[in-house]
Amino acid sequence: MENVDKETESMPQKERPIRRGPRPTSVKEKEPSKTEIIWMAASYFGRLMLLLEEEGTQTQAAQKNDA
DSSP: OOOOOHHHHHSOGGGSOOOOSOOOTTTSOOOOOHHHHHHHHHHHHHHHHHHHHHHHHHHHHHHHHHO
């Protein structure tokens, strides 16, 4: 890995060729833990229930106005 082109090494950072291939492991996002997954699911479910409840009260109000 020490065999770096003298030409490439002297180039400014922006002019260096873009390195292709997999990202270094230190940059990869870590997989969410079980706790994080549960929290995500619970918050999603909670928002869904609030949305349905809100929609239900609007429907009931509309039915009362029709009657």
